[in-house]
Amino acid sequence: MGSGNHVAVARALMAWFRRSARRMDWRETDDPYRIWVSEIMLQQTRVSTVTPYYRRFLAAFPDVEALARASLGAVLKRWEGLGYYSRARNLHKAAGILRERHACLIPSSVDALMALPGVGRSTAGAIAAIAFRQDVPILDANVKRVVARLHAVREDVRRASVERTLWEHSRRTILPGKGRETALAMMDLGSSVCTPRAPDCPACPLAKWCEARPLGIQESIPRRPAKKTLPHRDRAVAVIRNRQGKILVRRRSESGLLGGLWELPGSGKTAGETLTGALARELREGFGIDVEVDETFAALRHGYSHFRVTLHAYRCRKTKGKVRSSREWKWATPAELEDLAMPRADRKILEQVKINLHEKGISK
DNA sequence: AAGTCGGGGTC
DNA sequence: GACCCAGACTT
Numbered sequence: 001m002g003s004g005n006h007v008a009v010a011r012a013l014m015a016w017f018r019r020s021a022r023r024m025d026w027r028e029t030d031d032p033y034r035i036w037v038s039e040i041m042l043q044q045t046r047v048s049t050v051t052p053y054y055r056r057f058l059a060a061f062p063d064v065e066a067l068a069r070a071s072l073g074a075v076l077k078r079w080e081g082l083g084y085y086s087r088a089r090n091l092h093k094a095a096g097i098l099r100e101r102h103a104c105l106i107p108s109s110v111d112a113l114m115a116l117p118g119v120g121r122s123t124a125g126a127i128a129a130i131a132f133r134q135d136v137p138i139l140d141a142n143v144k145r146v147v148a149r150l151h152a153v154r155e156d157v158r159r160a161s162v163e164r165t166l167w168e169h170s171r172r173t174i175l176p177g178k179g180r181e182t183a184l185a186m187m188d189l190g191s192s193v194c195t196p197r198a199p200d201c202p203a204c205p206l207a208k209w210c211e212a213r214p215l216g217i218q219e220s221i222p223r224r225p226a227k228k229t230l231p232h233r234d235r236a237v238a239v240i241r242n243r244q245g246k247i248l249v250r251r252r253s254e255s256g257l258l259g260g261l262w263e264l265p266g267s268g269k270t271a272g273e274t275l276t277g278a279l280a281r282e283l284r285e286g287f288g289i290d291v292e293v294d295e296t297f298a299a300l301r302h303g304y305s306h307f308r309v310t311l312h313a314y315r316c317r318k319t320k321g322k323v324r325s326s327r328e329w330k331w332a333t334p335a336e337l338e339d340l341a342m343p344r345a346d347r348k349i350l351e352q353v354k355i356n357l358h359e360k361g362i363s364k
Numbered sequence: 365a366a367g368t369c370g371g372g373g374t375c
Numbered sequence: 376g377a378c379c380c381a382g383a384c385t386t
Contacts, residue, residue, distance in 0.1 A: 040381095044382055049380085138381075141382080196378080305370060
């Protein structure tokens with residue numbers, strides 16, 4: 001594409017955007033805090049998924065001060081089910097930094113934004129462009145796809161050298177003085193017209209400049225990496241009730257998978273072990289209690305980003321010992337369990353527990 | 365550069 | 376089932 005066409009492309013994009021802009025809660029505000037929250041929630045997450053979470057989160061934490069003051073547990077509870085929980089941890093941590101060092105103000109420069117935990121170049125660009133109306137580029141999945149097709153980039157778009165090229169292409173789409181509108185327009189175009197599969201090229205305002213379209217290769221850009229089959233694990237989890245009918249739960253480490261969430265105690269099996277044997281061992285080593293592993297009442301398949309797991313839920317009875325562990329744990333009533341942030345899979349297991357209790361006519 | 369990190373909508 | 380999503384961070 002000739003360099004002289006960039007302004008024409010940008011103008012065509014703007015004209016299309018004025019007719020086709022999508023409406024979203026976070027587009028109705030100029031509050032940088034709200035836009036920041038939305039950008040974090042939207043990382044690797046669809047608009048339709050985010051919307052209800054965004055509303056509940058902002059109702060609970062309406063500004064930086066409220067978020068910084070809240071406990072991590074309260075923040076994670078509002079994030080429960082949204083996934084990628086490091087986003088919530090980083091958001092909470094960043095709020096603390098903003099309160100201590102920035103008088104609760106969101107910085108406006110890309111570099112200062114990138115210094116916040118959980119804010120990379122793309123998110124920093126989006127906040128600077130949308131909240132502060134700067135002429136800076138973004139490169140989310142939508143924009144990456146649009147510019148890769150526009151310039152017929154056949155290489156793997158994850159390669160660093162290719163990514164630098166795409167950033168430059170994104171920068172050239174900015175209509176001077178219209179950084180905010182350009183960013184929103186490119187995202188909308190990628191979301192509603194230049195879609196991963198079956199793009200609606202006849203409706204595309206950039207069709208006459210698109211290099212992929214005349215070659216018929218638009219659907220194979222960006223090039224997908226070869227699919228790899230995800231490993232599968234089996235895991236046993238225990239439902240242990242004490243004499244008050246409370247259930248034993250423990251809190252996961254704040255780093256790593258599902259960090260900071262509460263879960264049913266459980267274990268994977270190592271070589272030469274049975275699943276129930278591994279569960280008994282984990283409870284002995286991790287909590288200092290002996291249990292009798294009773295019947296299994298649920299098996300749940302669940303997929304994570306890089307592996308799959310089948311959770312086998314066992315009812316267990318404590319036969320000896322008092323719970324003692326270095327990890328954080330508690331006996332929780334059903335009502336208390338509702339207030340803890342838990343992984344989706346564990347939540348489903350507990351739903352089964354409730355149903356079973358109901359069927360057996362046991363109250364509370 | 366490659367791996368880690370969720371969950372659900374959608375085809 | 377596989378693919379995809381307003382990516383960041385660690386190793």
